[in-house]
Every structure is written in C-alpha cells, then in structure tokens.
Amino acid sequence: MMWAMSSKFFEDVPYDLLLLCIKHPHLTVDSEKHLSDALLIWLDSNIERLQRSNKTECGFSDILKQIRISLLPLWFAAGKRSSSSFSELANESVDSIFRLTQVTPIGPINALRDGDLSHLRIRLTEYSKRVDLSGCLQITTMILLLSLLPNNHSVGSALRKSIEESISNLEQADGSKYQIPQGLLPTLSFEAVQEVDISGCLKLHLEAAIECFSKSFPSLRKVKAAYLLNFKTTTLYRLVQKCSLVSEVDITVDMDPLISSQVSVISSSSAVISLAQNRPYTVGDSSSVTSLYHLGHSLSNITKLTLEGRSDVCDSDIQYIAKFCVSLCYLNLKGCISLTDVCIANLIRRCTKLHSIVVCHTSFGMNSILALCTASSILSNSPTAQFGKKHLDSLAANLQLLHMGGCKCADEASLQELLSQTQMLKSLCLGDTNLVDDALCNFSGSFLEMLDISNTMISTAALNLVVRTNPGLKCLNARGCKNLFQPENTTKVAKFSSPYTCEELFIELGKTCRLEEIALGWGFSYFSLQGLKPAILSLRAMTVGLGGSLPEDALRLLPTTCPMLxxxxxxxxxxxxxxxxxxxxxxxxxxxxxxxxxxxxxxxxxxxxxxxxxxxxxxxxxxxxxxxxxxxxxxxxxxxxxxxxxxxxxxxxxxxxxxxxxxxxxxxxxxxxxxxxxxxxxxxxxxxxxxxx
CATH class of the missing domain: 3.80.10.10 (Ribonuclease Inhibitor)
Structure with missing residues (x-):
C-alpha cells in the first residue's frame, strides 16, 4: 500500500476499490499519518473532479473514518483542523490524543475504555517492514502490547489483568529491571519488520519497548529514538543485547547548544559526573556505564550510530561504546560538546571500519586527525606516527564523508595533512574552521558531491581547483568567504600563475557541474548568475547571503533560471x-x-x-x-x-x-x-x- 500511495496514479483508484483495500486486514502502511495524507490527497483530487461534473461527494468522506485517529501525531492532527474534509475528524483526534496523554504510562487498561480497543492497535501485518510512531506522545507500553496481540483476540478481563501485571514493574523508580514474563501474553512475531521509529514517544517506557521489539520483531535492523533524553548508554547496550541484528541507531536530540568555538574540552567525565545527580534524565551516567562492564563484553552489529545533539554524552560513554561497537562505519557526534579530542581520537583508533564521520561543533582536533591519518595499528607495526608520512591504509584514505564544521581545534597544518589523504571523499564540510588555500589545494579527491567551505579564507583560485577536478559536485556552500570577493588580497597559490576572478570561478562551475543546492555570498552578482546558468537549471535550494548582490533584473529572471527551486x-x-x-x-x-x-x-x-x-x-x-x-x-x-x-x-x-x-x-x-x-x-x-x- 505504501508503494501504491506514492504512485501518481493513486488518485485515479475507484472509491469502492480503495475502501475495500483500507478495510482489508492485510492493509500495510508505515503509520496512520501516511495513510491519512494519502487519503486526503485522493479525496481532494476526486472532489474537484466531481464538482466539475456537477456531482456530489456521495459520502466519499466516509473513507476517512477508517483512519485510527487516536494514533496520529498531535501536531499532524492539529494541523488538519483547517482541512474542509478532515476538520471534524481532526478535532476528534486531538481530543482523543489529549485523553490518552492524561493516562499514565503504566496506567490500567480500563482507564482507556472497557469496550473495543481496536482503535488503539498499531497497524501490523505479516508484510510490515517499517513501523513509524514518531511524534505520537500518546503511545505507551500498554498500547504497544495491545498492538502485538492476535487481531482476533478479544481483550477480556483475564487478559486485561495479565497486561496490567506485566507492566506493574514499571512503577519502579528506574525501571531497569523491567521484564515482560516469557509466555505471559500471546504476542505475535512480525518477521518482516526491519525498522522502528519511536522518536518523540515520551510516554513509551524504553526498557519495555526493547523487550517487545526483541520478542515480536526478530529481524529488526534500524531503530530511531530521537528526542528521548532518557535513552542512556545502558539503554543502547540492552538494545543491542536483546536485538542482536540491529545495525543502525539514531538517538538525536533536537538541541541548539551555545557552543564556544574558542574553547576545547580538556576532560569531560568529571564535569558530567558532578552534574549527574541533578539531572532527571542523563545519557552520560558514568555509574551506569561502569556497571555495564559487569554485564560481560558483547560486540554489537551496529554500523551506523547517531548521537547528534547529545551534549551530555561524556568520555566514559564513548569509551564503552568504542568497546562494543567496533563495527561502526558511520558515526555522528555533532554537537557533543562534552567530548574531548583525545576521547574522539581513541574511538577512531578503535573503530577501524569508519568511512563517515560527523563531528561538527566538537573538540575534534589534532589528536583525532592524527588518528585518522595514521596507519591502522592492525596493519602497521609502528607504535607512533607523525604528520608528513602518508599511509594508504589509514582511515582518512577511505573516508567518504567528513563533516567537521565549527571545529576550531584543528590547526592549518593538521587540516593540510588530513586533506592530502582523503581522496575518496564524497561529502566534505569544513565551514567555520581554520581552512586556508594551501590546505584545500592539497585535496586530491575527484568524487566530491557536497562541499561546505563557508566562513573560511578560501580564495577563488583554490576553490576553482576543486571545482575543476570534481565534476560531480551537487551542493556548494561558500557563504561568508570574503576572499572570493577580493582576489587581489587572496593567498598566493603556487599552482596558479595568476589569480582567478569570481566570474571565472562561476563560469567554471557552470561548465563543470550540475548543482542541486548552492549557498553563496561575497562575490556573487548578476554576472555570476549568468555564468552559473548551465549548472543551476535543476537547482532545488538557493541561499544568497551577506556580500552577494542580485539586482532586480537578476531576481526577476530567477524563476526562469532556476525553475525547480x-x-x-x-x-x-x-x-x-x-x-x-x-x-x-x-x-x-x-x-x-x-x-x-x-x-x-x-x-x-x-x-x-x-x-x-x-x-x-x-x-x-x-x-x-x-x-x-x-x-x-x-x-x-x-x-x-x-x-x-x-x-x-x-x-x-x-x-x-x-x-x-x-x-x-x-x-x-x-x-x-x-x-x-x-x-x-x-x-x-x-x-x-x-x-x-
């Protein structure tokens, strides 16, 4: 059904056929939100056609009543109040969600209703591959358990009592010992499910959810649990213990911390430990991390881990993650400001399979770069390494993605050494760093698709060199690069006998690349836009910042120059x-x-x-x-x-x-x-x- 709803011919499906599909017990959708969006698109399209033929709706809006409105995200339901065809159901949905949020996470099942609870069952079939509960504040452990029961199983008094008993342990302060008794409930196994998104499900008890996942989703590979501050390092460990096939975990926190680019963290562990007792939820609970060592060493299959925004993650957390996540290929530590450069370097040395690293606004510096540029200890007998000696078997040589924007701890020499070894990069972010021409000109890669050099001292000559050797470039961010506007003041680049002008740079871009996103400032003008024309016919995103000057004529032509914006x-x-x-x-x-x-x-x-x-x-x-x-x-x-x-x-x-x-x-x-x-x-x-x- 997800494939059918995404088809451009979906709006042509006859009403009777669509209604039968929605009522079918094997209807497979990722979430009620996806189903609602599709039905609203279908309904709006068909209402217009009927109005043109002077016909009525013929009760077509009844199809919307098949949506389980109690399982919609609150923001989505509230946003549909202005929809002419969905306003009444949207109001009912908001009321239902508010009622559910008043029930405690461990509240008795009778607090909801004594009758039919099918409206609270998450749609799961033998064909379900993805379960998306993101943004559903009202989802609790009880609702999750109900959804895992057989469809034909009526929730009688005995079963209600069993469910209440199974969640009674959640009343414990930390819930760490929570267990769903084996065989207590006749839960089903959905072997096709590979991905679960519980982002923002604040009322869902994580330990209980993991227990449910391990029993009912044996093939689970991806878990997204963003915006949940109570997802601790111990929780991550239990997840990989219980769901051994999980390879991707995203526990991003939506934070915009005040980051001082001039200060590096010397040691994070003691600082975080001293504050731990005052925090209701912490990721960096060192005592919990220490206790993990007594659980036994167990390597995980995690290859992709996202900790973006987790400013309370400290060195001790990362130390342990480095021990049981040695298979990491993708690591996102953006905004983890409590981590030290030494800790990040040790993690890099431990995880020798890394090919994608996001460390923007961290203390990532010379130690971490040295770890990237040094040959793997497994392949090299040298106990030490210094800049200046290239290693084809270093991690840097195999990196495909490196985002280190805002990392001021890396000096010019270390950046130059790093870029000299990263010839396989496809995505590179060096915005707000100490990047200079000599370092960028040292870059020998030819596979770049994304380049961010915003707010650096790069000149037109150095950028032109990268553009000419990377014809696959799709995204370019050069906002705040004042030297692009002042070629007479730019650093002399040995590879060029004369400086390049902005117009020449943008003409080269127009000849070489086909851009999808661009952000420019200093030096961007009407003539620059004319030179870029061949490259921006398929442009989808444009930002013009300080120093850029597009006159009225250029802005008037923008829709024809970039028709897909x-x-x-x-x-x-x-x-x-x-x-x-x-x-x-x-x-x-x-x-x-x-x-x-x-x-x-x-x-x-x-x-x-x-x-x-x-x-x-x-x-x-x-x-x-x-x-x-x-x-x-x-x-x-x-x-x-x-x-x-x-x-x-x-x-x-x-x-x-x-x-x-x-x-x-x-x-x-x-x-x-x-x-x-x-x-x-x-x-x-x-x-x-x-x-x-």
Missing part, C-alpha cells in the same frame, strides 16, 4: 513587491521562503497569493508594518506552514498569539523576536512542538 533564502538583498509576487507566481513548488534583513519597498500585497505547498516562512526584519490583520491574511494564503519566523514585527499585539495558534495549529517551530507586546504576553504552549521565542 523548492527553497529560496535571501539575506541583505534589495527586493520589492513585484519581485516577491513574481517569485510566488512562478515558483509554485516552493516549500521554504525566507527574506532576511532585506531592503526595499514591500507591502502586504506581496503576500496575497496563495501558496499551499509552502511549509517554512521566515520574515526577518523586513515587515515592521505587519499587523494582526496582515497576519490573518498570511494564515489564509500559507495555510500549511509548519515553521514560522517573524522578527521585528513591532505592531503585533497579544491577539496575534490566538491568530497564530488557530491559523497554523500544525506549527512545530516558531521564532518570534522583537515583537514587543506579543513577546511580553505570549503564554500558549504548542504541545508536541519545538517552539522558540
């Missing part, structure tokens, strides 16, 4: 009503639109065109005249927004909060700044959302 972000550009209206009329597939600190004479007439595909809107310091009435117009024309940023809208008052919450109930992120009266009085909390004020 889905994201457009403009900083410090001169814009007008006619430019914005032209962009909205021509680029109907835009999903992200941002005007930040732009100059020019614009008014509310710029935003009178409806754009139902738009998901993200940022108006930063460009609409100081915006009033509550104007905000109402925005809610009508951009009805499907999930992210909103309004900066400097001083005329908005306290009534704006009601306009925002009722007009965009599905928002998951809000950024309001210098909206004086609104900012001082806002009290509304959007449950299930990431809200920033």
């Amino acid at each position: 889905e994201s457009l972000v403009l900083y410090f550009q001169v814009i007008s009503d006619c430019i914005i209206i032209n962009i909205m009329k021509s680029l109907r597939q835009l999903q992200t639109l941002a005007f930040c600190y732009c100059l020019g004479d614009i008014s509310i007439s710029s935003f009178k065109l409806s754009m139902l595909n738009l998901r993200k809107l940022r108006l930063e310091r460009v609409t100081p005249w915006l009033t509550n009435n104007d905000l109402v117009l925005l809610t009508q024309n951009f009805a499907n927004l999930v992210e909103l940023a309004l900066l400097g809208c001083k005329l908005l008052n306290s009534e704006a909060q009601c306009i925002i919450s009722s007009g965009w109930p599905g928002l998951i992120a809000i950024h309001l700044e210098v909206c004086y009266d609104l900012y001082s009085r806002i009290w509304t909390i959007f449950l299930g959302s990431s809200v920033f004020f």
